[in-house]
Amino acid sequence: MNLKRHIPLFLKQIVYESKSYRRNPAAAFFTLVFPLLFLFMLRIFGNDFVEIDGGSVSRATKYIPMITAFSVIGSSYTGIAMTLTINRDIGVLKRYKGTPLPLMIFLLGKITHNTIVSFVLAVIIALIAFFAFDVGLPRNSIAPFFLTMILGAATFTSLGIAFTSLIPNSDAAAPMVNASIIPLMFISDIFIPMDSAPIWLNSVAQIFPVRPFSLLLQEAYSPFSSGSLNNPGNYLILFAWLAIGLITSLKFFSWEPRR
Amino acid sequence: MLAIDTNQLTKRYGDFQAVNSVSLKVREGEIFALLGPNGAGKTTTVEILEGHRLKTSGQVKVLGMDPSENSTEFRSRVGIVLQETGIEQYLTAVEILEQFTNFYESPRSISNLLEMTGLEEEKNKRVKKLSGGQKRRLDVAIGLCGNPDILFLDEPTTGFDPSARRTFWDMIKNLRNDGTTVVLTTHYMEEAEYLADTVALMNHGKLVTQGSLSDLKISHNQTSITFKLDESSAVLPEDIQEISEISKSMVLINTESPTAVLSDLTGWAISEGIELTNLEVSRQTLEEIYLGILK
Numbered sequence A: 001m002n003l004k005r006h007i008p009l010f011l012k013q014i015v016y017e018s019k020s021y022r023r024n025p026a027a028a029f030f031t032l033v034f035p036l037l038f039l040f041m042l043r044i045f046g047n048d049f050v051e052i053d054g055g056s057v058s059r060a061t062k063y064i065p066m067i068t069a070f071s072v073i074g075s076s077y078t079g080i081a082m083t084l085t086i087n088r089d090i091g092v093l094k095r096y097k098g099t100p101l102p103l104m105i106f107l108l109g110k111i112t113h114n115t116i117v118s119f120v121l122a123v124i125i126a127l128i129a130f131f132a133f134d135v136g137l138p139r140n141s142i143a144p145f146f147l148t149m150i151l152g153a154a155t156f157t158s159l160g161i162a163f164t165s166l167i168p169n170s171d172a173a174a175p176m177v178n179a180s181i182i183p184l185m186f187i188s189d190i191f192i193p194m195d196s197a198p199i200w201l202n203s204v205a206q207i208f209p210v211r212p213f214s215l216l217l218q219e220a221y222s223p224f225s226s227g228s229l230n231n232p233g234n235y236l237i238l239f240a241w242l243a244i245g246l247i248t249s250l251k252f253f254s255w256e257p258r259r
Numbered sequence B: 001m002l003a004i005d006t007n008q009l010t011k012r013y014g015d016f017q018a019v020n021s022v023s024l025k026v027r028e029g030e031i032f033a034l035l036g037p038n039g040a041g042k043t044t045t046v047e048i049l050e051g052h053r054l055k056t057s058g059q060v061k062v063l064g065m066d067p068s069e070n071s072t073e074f075r076s077r078v079g080i081v082l083q084e085t086g087i088e089q090y091l092t093a094v095e096i097l098e099q100f101t102n103f104y105e106s107p108r109s110i111s112n113l114l115e116m117t118g119l120e121e122e123k124n125k126r127v128k129k130l131s132g133g134q135k136r137r138l139d140v141a142i143g144l145c146g147n148p149d150i151l152f153l154d155e156p157t158t159g160f161d162p163s164a165r166r167t168f169w170d171m172i173k174n175l176r177n178d179g180t181t182v183v184l185t186t187h188y189m190e191e192a193e194y195l196a197d198t199v200a201l202m203n204h205g206k207l208v209t210q211g212s213l214s215d216l217k218i219s220h221n222q223t224s225i226t227f228k229l230d231e232s233s234a235v236l237p238e239d240i241q242e243i244s245e246i247s248k249s250m251v252l253i254n255t256e257s258p259t260a261v262l263s264d265l266t267g268w269a270i271s272e273g274i275e276l277t278n279l280e281v282s283r284q285t286l287e288e289i290y291l292g293i294l295k
Helices: A003-022 A025-045 A059-089 A092-097 A103-133 A142-164 A170-186 A199-207 A210-221 A232-252 B042-050 B072-077 B093-101 B110-117 B132-144 B162-177 B189-195 B213-219 B238-243 B258-272 B286-294
Strands: A049-052 A055-058 B002-013 B016-022 B025-027 B031-035 B057-062 B078-081 B150-154 B181-185 B198-203 B206-212 B223-228 B244-247 B250-255 B277-283
Touching: A003 A103, A003 B093, A025 A059, A025 A103, A049 A059, A055 A059, A059 A092, A059 A103, A059 A142, A059 A170, A059 A210, A103 A142, A103 A232, A142 A170, A142 A210, A142 A232, A170 A210, A199 A210, A210 A232, B002 B042, B002 B181, B016 B042, B025 B181, B031 B042, B031 B162, B031 B189, B042 B057, B042 B150, B042 B181, B072 B078, B078 B132, B093 B110, B093 B132, B110 B132, B110 B162, B132 B150, B132 B162, B162 B181, B162 B189, B181 B189, B189 B286, B198 B213, B198 B286, B206 B213, B206 B286, B213 B286, B223 B258, B238 B244, B238 B250, B238 B258, B250 B258
Parallel strands: B016 B206, B031 B181, B031 B198, B078 B150, B150 B181
Antiparallel strands: A049 A055, B002 B016, B002 B025, B002 B057, B198 B206, B223 B250, B223 B277, B244 B250
C-alpha cells in the first residue's frame, strides 16, 4: 500500500460516491421514506406504555431503535447489494477494473460512504423521534450508540457487497437480497418484539448480525441503560460479521456481469 | 519493439474454441485493426489482451507484461474502451474525468481530454443527459485519462453519424502520431481502411490473415473491371467470356492481370467497333477482400 497516494484516492472516492448518491433523488428519497412510514404507523397505533427491561416506556421509545435498525440495514445491506449489482450489469464496475484503482480502495470508499449515509439516516430518525414522538435521545448512551451505528453500518455494507458475489444479475437482485434478509429480520427483534419467543429461536437469531444490532440500539435508546458497553458479546458478533463480509468481498468480488 | 506479442493464444469454453492458436504481432505506435464477423473471437481475444479474461493456453505479452497478472503498472499503461458503455449516470462529464484521472500517477490534463474528444461544451452535463455519440466520446476520454501507451478500442464508432465518425478517426490518427499504439476492433471496413496500418482477420476463432493493409491488398491483388455491353449486338471473345460474370448486360471481370485482360478487351472492342460504356477499372476495397476471404 502506498499510503501517500491511496489515502487521498480513498477520500476522493467517498466524495464521488456521495455526489453520485445525492444526485439520485429516488434512492435518497426511499431510504428516508420507509422509516417515516413506520413512524406514521406508530402514531396511528397509539403511543401507550409498554414494558421493557428495567421499566416501562412509551411505545415509540420501544420501537424507534427497531425502526432505526431496519432502516440502516435497508440503506446499507440492501442498498449496496442492489446498486452494485446494477452497476456490475451495466459495465460501470468493469470500467473501474481496467484502471489502476485498487479493489481495496474502491470497496473501502463504498463502505465508508454507506456508513456515513446510514449514520445520517439514524440521526434524522432520532431527531424526528425526539421532536414528534417525545422519544429521548440516546443521551447517556451516546458512545455506545455511535459505536453501534458505525460498526453496524459497516458490517451490513460489507455483507451486502459480499452477497453480490452470489447474485447472478440485477433482475435477481431484489428477490435474492430480500430473501436473504427479511426472514432474518422476523426472528431478530426488528418487526416483532421477541421477548416471549422460544429460547432456541433467539439463540439461532443471535448467531447472525441483525439481532445483536437491534439489541444494541434498543439498549442505547433505553432510559434505564447505564450507558456503558454492557453487552460486549453483541459488538463482537457484529465485528466478526464485518470481518467475514470484508474477507468474502475481497476474495469473491466480481467486477463483471455474471450471466 | 512489439507492443503486443501472442503465441498460440487459445481460449476454450468447455468444448467450444472461442480463440484457437492465435499469434498476433502488434508493433509499437501503429494502429492495428482486428476484423472478423460476429462471433469470430475478436472481443474474447481483445479481452484477454486487456486482462479482463484469462487465456486457456499460449503466451501473451502486452507491453512486455502478462495481462493476467493484472499489475498496477499494466493498468496504468493500458487504456480500455469497452464495447458497452457503463458510466455513473449522475456525475457530469468533467467530474467523471476528474475521478478517473485521479487513478493515474501521470494523467492527461482534463482540458486536453475534453478538447481531444470535442466534449468541451458538454463538460458540465450529467452523463444521463449526453447523447449516444457524446457518451461514446466520453468513453474514449476515460480510456485516455492515464495517457496510456496502448489504447484498446472495441467497436468505437458504432452508432456515429458520418461526420462524427470522420472527426473521431482523425482523433485516433493524432493519437497514433503522438506514439500511442491503438488496437481497434471494428465491423466497418472503411474504418479499418482509413485508420489501420496493420489488419488481422479472424474467423471461427482462428487468425485467417495478418499483415499491413498494403500487403493484404497486394496479396489479394484483384482488380475489378466493369462495363456495360448490349448482348444482342456483340459476343465477347471466348477467353474473356470465361472469366466474366454477366448480369443484366453489366459485365464484371475480377483479375490478377488487369493489363493483359484490358488489352485483349479493348483490342477486341476497337476491332469490332464497339463502345464499352461505363468502363471502370478499380482495385478491390478492403471490404471486397474481406468478403472474398470469408467466402
